Amino acid sequence: MLGVSSTSLNADHDSVYFKGMPFFRGRQLRRHGDMFEQLVGGFYKAYGRADDTMNLRGIKTSAVEIERVCNKAHEAVLETAAIDVQGPNGGPDQLVIVAVLKKRSQIGFDELQKIFSLAVSSKLNPLFKVLIYSVP
Template sequence: MLPNSPANVVGVGELALNPLMFGASSTLLNANHYDVYFKGMPSWNGKILRRHGDVFERTIRGYYRAHGRADDTMNLGGIKVSSVEIERVCNSVDDRILETAAIGLTPAGGGPEKLVIVVVFKDANDSTPELNSLKQSLNKALQKNLNPLFKVSDVVPLASLPRTATNKVMRRVLRQKLTQIGQNCKL
C-alpha cells in the first residue's frame, strides 16, 4: 500500500521505509544493495522507498497486522511461493479457521518440499473437524486461486501459533517441530 492510499482501503503488502533511515545499511557484502532493498519499489516524495521485508495488512478499522517475512518462501514442485500467499487463501476456506501457517517440509529421504498447513481453529473446545475433508477443501482453494499443481500433504491442528514479541509467526519453530513429528510418524 502506498503512503498516499486512502485510510479506509484494506490491503496487504510489503512494508516500505524511508530510504534515509538512520542506521540502515548502505552496502552489502555478498549481494547487490540496490537489488535487495530498492529494485521494484515505489517512490514517494521523489525518493525510492526501501524494502523492509515484512508483509503487513491494513484492516478495515485502520489497524495494521504483521504477517511475517515476505521472503519466507518455499519451493513446491519447482514453483517458488510465499507462505503468506498460501495462508491468505487457506484462512478463508472454512469459517472455523482462525489462522493458518504454511510450512514447506523436505521429506527425511530427500525430494521436493511437502506443503503442510498448520491450522488454529476459532473454538479450541470444539471437537476437531474432519481433517481429511478440510485438506480436500484447502487443496481445492489453493489449486483454484494460486496454482493447480499445489497440493497440501498434511493438515496439523494446533491450539496457537508460536510468535515473536512483535506477533510475527515463527515458521522456523513450526518447521522444526513438524520435522521432529515427521521423524516419529509419517507426516
C-alpha cells in the same frame, strides 16, 4: 538498522529499495519487504517477509500467499501457517498447513484437508499438494 542491506547483488540498490518512496522528517523511507494488512480502527497486522519463499515441486511461492488462501477457505478456520518440509528421503519439499480452528468448530480432519487442497490448487497452483497433521 540491523539487518538492512546497504548494497544489492545484480540489481540497482537505490532503485530497488528507495525509488518512489516518500520522505519523512527529511529522510527518504526504504522498502522493507514485510507484508502488512490494515485493519479496522487504524490497526495493522504484520505477516512477515513477503519475499520469504518456499520451493514446492520446483515452483517458488510465498507462505503468505498460501496462508491468505487457506485462511479464507472455510468459516471454521481462525488462522493458518504454511510451512515446507523436506521428505525423509529428500526430493521436493512438501507443503504442510497448520490450522487453528475457531471454538466449537465441527469440521473433520479429512474434510479440512480436502478444503485446503481445493483452495490452494484452484487459487494458486494445481501442482501443490497439501499435507495436514492432526495435533491433539
